[in-house]
Amino acid sequence: DTTYRLILLRHGESQWNQKNLFTGWVDVDLNEKGEKEAARGGELLLAEGLLPDVVHTSLLRRAIRTSQIALDKADRHWIPVRRSWRLNERHYGALQGKDKAQTLAEFGEDQFQLWRRSYDTPPPVLADDAEYSQAGDARYAEIPSELRPATECLKDVVERMLPYWYDAIVPDLAEGNTVLVTAHGNSLRALVKHLDGISDADIAGLNIPTGIPLVYELDADFKPVTPGGRYLDPEAAAAAIEAVKNQGKK
């Protein structure tokens, strides 16, 4: 039986999604298509009567703006907001700012897949003085230096995301709120892996489309009533999932 309701939303298409660049913690904005996707995401929520009572986002502009655009469309622009670096996209290390197609061509399919979708192989670290490093960024000053990433694999993301799930999101759900989490391809893959109990191997095949709300009804143990949840626009989601999978192969 459904006890709690959780809505996951990957941000709309970003400028670097469009350019096919590894983004990670680089704070790029939505493009026009992404803004439209966010608006449609909000319209889908409104049409289904899925009205969030509270929203959690990463500290990155593409997720923050997506939540604002979507909530505005759903007339829920006024709800409480919480943000955490723990919902940030996976730090993509030295790949941040690199072209996905070029990286695939340069390093080959196996290495590319290992970096992009293996559970426990992180890309090389990004130097603090590199162009796309977030080393001096004030918004991350609160993170103890031993926790501040310079690269991450999905396993690292699961480990830094789960404390936020238990300490911030679960308590909001437990109060009976419909909770919206607006985040990223890989930080949401980490959360879905946890919710659905997906194995380290199988999570490689799971991709999350931009801008389409994914609704989880949860039971009293915060486990999905229906594994995998439900996309509000399943056809669009299926097509977009294929596109994410094939990024790099232009």
Ligand code: DG2
């Ligand atoms: C993408 C995901 O993150 O890339 O960092 O490039 O969700 O913030 O656009 P997002 C990035 P892939 O792991 O799918 O290549």
